[in-house]
Amino acid sequence: MKIATWNVNSIRTRLEQVIDWLGQSNVDVLCMQEIKVVDAQFPCAPFEELGYHLYFSGQKAYNGVAIASRQPLLDVSCGFAPTLLNIQADWDEQKRVITGKIDGITIVNLYVPNGSAVGSEKYEYKLGWLAVLQEYLRSLLLSQAAICVCGDFNIALEDKDIHHSAKSENHIMASEPERQALRDILLLGFADAFRKFTSEGGHYSWWDYRAASFRRNLGWRIDHHYLTPALYERAKSCTIDVAPRKLPQPSDHAPVIVEF
DNA sequence: ATGGCGCGTTGCACGCGA
Numbered sequence: 001m002k003i004a005t006w007n008v009n010s011i012r013t014r015l016e017q018v019i020d021w022l023g024q025s026n027v028d029v030l031c032m033q034e035i036k037v038v039d040a041q042f043p044c045a046p047f048e049e050l051g052y053h054l055y056f057s058g059q060k061a062y063n064g065v066a067i068a069s070r071q072p073l074l075d076v077s078c079g080f081a082p083t084l085l086n087i088q089a090d091w092d093e094q095k096r097v098i099t100g101k102i103d104g105i106t107i108v109n110l111y112v113p114n115g116s117a118v119g120s121e122k123y124e125y126k127l128g129w130l131a132v133l134q135e136y137l138r139s140l141l142l143s144q145a146a147i148c149v150c151g152d153f154n155i156a157l158e159d160k161d162i163h164h165s166a167k168s169e170n171h172i173m174a175s176e177p178e179r180q181a182l183r184d185i186l187l188l189g190f191a192d193a194f195r196k197f198t199s200e201g202g203h204y205s206w207w208d209y210r211a212a213s214f215r216r217n218l219g220w221r222i223d224h225h226y227l228t229p230a231l232y233e234r235a236k237s238c239t240i241d242v243a244p245r246k247l248p249q250p251s252d253h254a255p256v257i258v259e260f
Numbered sequence: 261a262t263g264g265c266g267c268g269t270t271g272c273a274c275g276c277g278a
Contacts, residue, residue, distance in 0.1 A: 036267070061267085061268050116276080116278085154278070173278060209277095210265045212264090
């Protein structure tokens, strides 16, 4: 069983690359972020022709998450509210969460807010959103034993997840409050699948479009799979596939795949 | 220090991403 996460940066623009990659990688589940399309316009047909079922929560122009799965997902829900019944509704206005269950594994597909700049209004929104996410996962853990939380976290937890020329405490995605918010979430009982197999730095999942960052390998590892303990033990590999990032007109993110 | 590239938009410059 392979579960992949990929910020595709517009599913309509990236459709051919995503479909090609699905056909080659043969993953069972693909979690996508930044689909940037309303539900009525999601291009379902090419996925269905490959044998995938589609689940999505989209909005116009920004954000949006989707899951393509070979087997139908159970208990699909969008946003925090179905689990956090008392949450303020506006935390679900931006479409950043979709959850479903397959083979006893609850998959939570996330697009964590970017945060713009440390100290900005969007940064405060990101920290607030992460606090809501913590409560969401705490609540899920009450009823679900095997959880895979994956997606674009927009946080590099350690300095070795960041290329040498960008290490800055006040950099968005690396500031201490963001890292602490993510550590607090992991303390609920999640471990990084990638770090089960690879301890050294220099492995990245996102490279800025500008300044030839990919060619110079000036990247960040910000796309993650976080697993509950028994699932973590079952993980057989976790890899970043940089091949799609080399194509013309790529997403700025590469897919990350965990295998059980 | 700044901006760089790419996406979508009742588009033709701008907000946003990270």
